[in-house]
Amino acid sequence: MSKNKKIFVVLFVIFMLIMFWIGYDISRRTTFPGSKGNLKERISTEVESEKK
Numbered sequence: 001m002s003k004n005k006k007i008f009v010v011l012f013v014i015f016m017l018i019m020f021w022i023g024y025d026i027s028r029r030t031t032f033p034g035s036k037g038n039l040k041e042r043i044s045t046e047v048e049s050e051k052k
Helices: 002-028 040-051
Strands: none
Touching: none
């Protein structure tokens, strides 16, 4: 492998590791919307919108 190709591969691997780390960090901090319980605010707004 040439020197330029080795540098490219190393930079690509570093870039992908950073992208995976960012994705993992974001997914760890957020929750799936369907997993939330019936919040008081959500129920009250749904009832109000049905009355209109």
